[in-house]
Amino acid sequence: MWFPRLASNRVLRGCPSEPPFALIRKEGNAERIYCLNDPAQSLGLHRGMSLADARALCPELRIEPARPDLDARFLGVLRRWAMRYCPWVGREGEDGLVLDVTGSTHLWGGEEAMLEDMRAAMARAGVALRLGLGATRGAAWARAHYGEGADLAQLPVAALRVDTETVTALQRLGLRTIGDLQGAARAPLARRFGPELLLRLDQAMGAVPEPVTPEAESPHYATRMTLPEPIGLVSDVMGVTERLLKPLCTKLLAQHMGARRLMLTLRRVDQASQQVELRLAAPMRDAARILPLFQRGVDTVEAGFGIDMLRLEAVQVEPLAVQQIGSADHGADRLNDLITRIGTRIGLENIQRFQPTDSHIPERSFLTVPATHSLPASGWQVPRPRPITLFPPEPIMAKGAEPPARFRWRRMAFTTGRATGPERIAPEWWREDPAWASGLRDYWKIDTREGRRLWLFYTPQKPGWYVQGEFA
Structure with missing residues (x-):
């Protein structure tokens, strides 16, 4: 999956812009086009063009500053969406995804049906998409960027994911397509261009494996419990909260994290939900210390006809270093607990120090x-x-x-x-x-x-x- 307009689609999909539009990024002392939409490209604008030249060609060009950090987050959202087609989904550069759909295509009625579903979904979302299907990762990348369904041997050498200087040097030697490169002697190519060129060729042809490495999911700190019988007493709610805190704190300990903000959701039998938020003065993962801090919030809960489900989530976490046994500063712990208790009444932001x-x-x-x-x-x-x-x-x-x-x-x-x-x-x-x-x-x-x-x-x-x- 290649998203050639990823950055501009992120900005415009909520409010499509018919006039020419471009995202600008400063490079050196000049502002240059980072990404643009189709109307802007039809006027002759392209990536890397200076803003002054773009204004000369298109005075009505609408511009906004580029945000690569938000683009990376948007690509992460698309990666999670793509996992509906297969579990093995990884990033491919800054604007692409690579999927290993082996054994998954039959669930969509075949390869063509799966590709058509991808196109339709992205068209509804307002995101430009180009697809490439191949037996290897390199072949799929080449077809996505230079022609879906094309014969790999007829594609230009740039489809091998090599740098521009290498592509120019190969063209001067008369090696313009991948097929030309396959027919050339390997030893002279290795001496002149190094091992990178032949490695990319072998990866595209399947001689060298290039597996797809899925991105690891970030830890999710939440636990829940569904009860066979509704409860309504404060003591019962605190007892279930204690049972939820222990595995949550164990997971926080394993990840060397501490909770800063906890959210306890209580669902009643009438499907109404109430939430108890606990904001802590310092990162914490000690269940025995956290549990009493929930008491004030739990006391205000209206149980109605009973509560049948509780969910506890650490909605904000921070790194918390491992402490040596016996070296903890209990005075600081007591002070943080006191600040948390006072903060539940007047707000943590109102407690300040000199x-x-x-x-x-x-x-x-x-x-x-x-x-x-x-x-x-x-x-x-x-x-x-x-x-x-x-x-x-x-x-x-x-x-x-x-x-x-x-x-x-x-x-x-x-x-x-x-x-x-x-x-x-x-x-x-x-x-x-x-x-x-x-x-x-x-x-x-x-x-x-x-x-x-x-x-x-x-x-x-x-x-x-x-x-x-x-x-x-």
């Missing part, structure tokens, strides 16, 4: 990040202690560069008992920050006789005193 950043500006020395996607960091590395509470600078009435002996702040009078400093902090010149427009700041730690320990700073450029923080 993380230090590389900045000497006090208000920029930390970030708030989601607790579920970050690890606790070590303490701030600063030359002087920082106050436990920071707030926007608040001016106070004081004169001179030395700390005031008495001052008023927030309608309270204070007397300086001890002053420690100064610590000069300069603004970050590469940032535009109106709060630091006054320039340098000289910070002082002030212990007042009233018991408050305040963080004051003085601005030499624009003389003035401010309070910005308070120590514990």
